[in-house]
Amino acid sequence: MAKITRQRQAVLAALDSATSFCTAQELHDVLRHRGEKVGLATVYRSLQLMADAEEVDVIRSDGGEASYRRCSAKHHHHLVCRVCGRAVEVSGPAVEAWADRVAGEHGFSEVSHTVELSGVCASCSEEGGAEAREL
Amino acid sequence: MAKITRQRQAVLAALDSATSFCTAQELHDVLRHRGEKVGLATVYRSLQLMADAEEVDVIRSDGGEASYRRCSAKHHHHLVCRVCGRAVEVSGPAVEAWADRVAGEHGFSEVSHTVELSGVCASCSEEGGAEAREL
DNA sequence: TTAATTGCAAATCCTTTGCAGATTC
DNA sequence: GAATCTGCAAAGGATTTGCAATTAA
Numbered sequence: 001m002a003k004i005t006r007q008r009q010a011v012l013a014a015l016d017s018a019t020s021f022c023t024a025q026e027l028h029d030v031l032r033h034r035g036e037k038v039g040l041a042t043v044y045r046s047l048q049l050m051a052d053a054e055e056v057d058v059i060r061s062d063g064g065e066a067s068y069r070r071c072s073a074k075h076h077h078h079l080v081c082r083v084c085g086r087a088v089e090v091s092g093p094a095v096e097a098w099a100d101r102v103a104g105e106h107g108f109s110e111v112s113h114t115v116e117l118s119g120v121c122a123s124c125s126e127e128g129g130a131e132a133r134e135l
Numbered sequence: 136m137a138k139i140t141r142q143r144q145a146v147l148a149a150l151d152s153a154t155s156f157c158t159a160q161e162l163h164d165v166l167r168h169r170g171e172k173v174g175l176a177t178v179y180r181s182l183q184l185m186a187d188a189e190e191v192d193v194i195r196s197d198g199g200e201a202s203y204r205r206c207s208a209k210h211h212h213h214l215v216c217r218v219c220g221r222a223v224e225v226s227g228p229a230v231e232a233w234a235d236r237v238a239g240e241h242g243f244s245e246v247s248h249t250v251e252l253s254g255v256c257a258s259c260s261e262e263g264g265a266e267a268r269e270l
Numbered sequence: 271t272t273a274a275t276t277g278c279a280a281a282t283c284c285t286t287t288g289c290a291g292a293t294t295c
Numbered sequence: 296g297a298a299t300c301t302g303c304a305a306a307g308g309a310t311t312t313g314c315a316a317t318t319a320a
Contacts, residue, residue: 003320039276041278041279058197063308064284079246103252108252108257117234121242176303180300201284
């Protein structure tokens with residue numbers, strides 16, 4: 001079973017230090033800058049394993065790439081700023097309830113849902129275009 | 136502006152006859168079987184145009200492919216069966232309102248949201264594993 | 271020791287693009 | 296006739312995979 005290798009820990013650490021969702025390639029860059037030598041394929045493989053073990057969340061961007069995020073135990077969603085990329089975690093009891101109800105009405109069970117909100121945060125909309133320097 | 140070509144109409148027709156979401160490649164196959172000669176690239180291009188014009192819905196599957204579906208004019212979401220792939224359109228006034236409120240609370244504007252529900256539909260869960268033969 | 275893991279590069283898969291010829295308006 | 300399409304094949308970008316060398320247990 002799963003061995004605890006330097007690479008695996010590095011990927012986890014990179015994931016932990018990320019503010020929001022990251023693609024495998026972004027994580028690979030982070031590791032590279034940190035001086036950790038980890039192959040891109042290994043990053044992909046590690047993320048896959050973690051995703052299978054449900055240790056990380058996976059979402060698909062519009063471009064089709066997979067983004068990963070280490071997830072806290074509890075279920076929640078994200079509100080991401082389209083301009084600066086800042087993300088806020090929001091819990092949505094209302095949404096959870098809605099999802100269950102709607103699913104139930106249609107006879108569905110074992111329901112899971114994906115909810116992602118995006119918009120422009122206060123600072124970015126005021127300044128009319130402050131760039132994202134923080135990634 | 137948009138020309139009405141045989142290929143374009145064929146893609147639209149294929150999309151209309153589909154029960155649920157289809158990938159570009161699936162649509163291409165459908166057309167092929169119907170005897171319509173339409174290049175794969177053309178299918179992609181048509182779908183892109185339609186998606187831009189908001190004439191079709193686009194979602195990303197777990198595998199990373201884009202799936203398209205002709206949609207009614209109004210905004211709505213989908214409840215998809217993980218087993219047979221059947222999809223139900225659900226409107227979510229509750230979700231829309233929630234999204235706006237949450238975003239507002241965090242100072243975000245120009246909010247958009249993505250919501251997809253998946254589960255196992257009644258027939259599939261009863262039969263404990265009836266396969267999806269219909270695609 | 272030994273099964274699991276890594277790295278690299280080649281291979282895949284989905285999607286996009288360049289371009290010459292065909293089409294719609 | 297002019298601006299748009301289409302098809303094909305080549306190009307791209309993300310992710311996967313084969314395999315020999317490496318490493319944790």
